[in-house]
Amino acid sequence: MKIIDGGVTAAKGFKAAAAxxxxxxxxxxxxxxxxxEVPCVAAGTFxxxxxxxxxxxxxxxxxxxHPSAQVVICNSGIANACTGAEGYGYCxxxxxxxxxxxxxxxDSVLVASTGVIGMQVPIDRIKNGVKMMAPKLDGSLEAGTEAAKAIMTTDxxxxxxxxxxxxxxxTVTVGGMCKGSGMIHPNMCTMLGFVTTDAKISKKMLQEALSEDVKDTYNMVSVDGDTSTNDTVLLLANGLAENPEITEKGEDYETFKAALNYxxxxxxxxxxxxxxxxxALFEVKIIGAESKEQAxxxxxxxxxxxxxxAxxxxxxxxxxxxxxxxxxxxxxFDPEKVDLFFESKAGKIQIIENGVAVDYSExxxxxxxxxxAVTAIADVKMGDATATAWGCDLTYDYIKINADYRS
Structure with a gap:
């Protein structure tokens, strides 16, 4: 696997624009x-x-x-949530x-919105935005970056x-962009994610790969305990890499899944x-668990x-x-068997052993x-299963941002 610069326009045939x-x-x-440039098979989790x-x-x-999708349009600022039949009509x-x-x-156009709940989107401005973006569609990395910036809210x-x-x-390329900062909680946090690939893969296998992968990625993120109304991850595959089509599990499927997981x-x-x-990014690793579910x-x-x-x-x-x-x-689990460590770029330190504090330097x-970026590692000494969750610290600014979000 080779990490490259870029996002949603990195794969062949994908273009982006912002307005x-x-x-x-x-x-x-x-x-x-x-x-x-060509219709894609599409997968999604919501x-x-x-x-x-x-x-x-x-x-x-x-x-x-529907068998295919070809376009994604996203607006930030208004979520188009709790808007009834009128809001659905605007989609x-x-x-x-x-x-x-x-x-x-x-029916090949996917739509996404993020922002304030309960407000109707100004559909005339939305349609004008579509008209502005269409002529600007470009396959450059810069165009992808501009799209990634446009979907931000409090990010x-x-x-x-x-x-x-x-x-x-x-050569198969997988790229993506997302937005998410608040109202983030496991089981699809408040986030929009758009992943594109030029891999040739069946719709069934694409959906299976995405559905499995979100369990260990987006569903392991929490910022504030609120699960949003708009969470969406869309994965589009247009097949322009011309690899042998992935239609079943095997080496090619596992290679694709590894890239998607990254x-x-x-x-x-x-x-x-x-x-x-x-x-700070706060990472929690549970090791030595009896089962994946426990971890x-x-x-x-x-x-x-x-x-x-805090x-x-x-x-x-x-x-x-x-x-x-x-x-x-x-x-x-047995709390009297737990070992706990803190780790970051500054080093690693053991805090407790068998449920009791060790003589560590504060x-x-x-x-x-x-x-x-800070990691807490807890070893429960019950087996070989592991899991990692991601969150962040809780600061004064979280309250400030959300106290006046609508204004």
Whole structure:
């Protein structure tokens, strides 16, 4: 696997564009378009929230009931959630506008929105944005980056990544972009993710690869415990790499899955590290677990603990909060066998052994916890299963950002 510069335009045949449509923001781009030169097979995963935004319902219909997709249109600022039949109608109007100007079928146009819940999108501005973007579609890396910037809301940085692999003697590229900063919680955090590839793969295998991978990537991220109405990950494959089509599990499928996992893991960590008001990415690794399920439960419990997140912000090795969070997770383990370590670029230090504090240096622990990425490693000594969850510290700025989000 080769890591390369780029995002959604890295793979052959994909183009992107951005526009300042003034959906909610002024002085910045707030709409993005991703377009494939040829129809793609599409896969998707969506929020588990019972309250689903109109774009989620629209995309589920296309992904599940239609053979192909070719365009993604995303706006930031207004979520088009809790907007009833009118909001769903605006998804169709957006798709119709794109279909007309791009010469594609309306049921091959996926839509996505992010922002304030409960407001109707200004459909005239949305359609104008579509008209502005269509002539600007470009396959350059810069165009992909502009698209990644346009979908941001409270994000402080664009999020994109791309890799290349070899399948059947052909170079296959996988690239992606996402947005996510707040209202992030496991089972599809509040995030939009768009992944593109020129791999030739069946729709069935593409969906299976994505559905399996989100379990260990996006579903292992939490910033604040809120699961959004709009969470969507879309994966488009246009086959232009001309590799032998992947139609079943095997070496080629595993190679593709490894590339997809790298893309999704990287984007998931970018979301966690850019949590609203965050100063640090907080990673929790559970090792020595009896089962994968146990490890996942324990890691998620720690990464979502507000008290632990606050301690990470204070660079405080308050290990009792971590053991406490493991204890109320519902997973069975022996607290008197747990070893706990903190690790970062500044080093690694053991904090407890067999459930009891060791004689460690608070000064060294604080130094390790003062980095931009911090990892807590808990060994429960019950087996060989592991899991990793990602979150961030909890800061004063999280409250400031969300107290006046609508204004």
């Amino acid at each position: 300042a449509a003034e959906i909610k923001y002024k002085g910045r781009t707030d709409m993005a378009m991703v377009y494939s 929020t588990t929230n019972v309250v689903k935004a109109a774009p989620v319902k629209w995309d589920q219909d296309i992904v599940y009931n 169709k109007e957006t798709a119709d506008a794109a279909a007309e100007i791009l010469g594609v079928a309306a 402080t940085k664009k999020k994109e990544v791309a890799v290349q692999i070899e399948i059947g003697g052909k 893309i999704n893991t990287t984007l998931a960590k970018k979301i966690a590290g850019d949590g609203e008001g965050a100063t 996942v439960t324990l890691s998620k419990s720690v990464v979502t603990s507000s008290l632990t997140k 301690a990470i912000y204070g660079h405080d090795a308050n290990w009792g909060r971590i053991l406490c969070a493991m204890g109320y997770s519902g997973a069975k 000064e060294e622990a604080t130094k390790i916890l003062s980095e931009e």
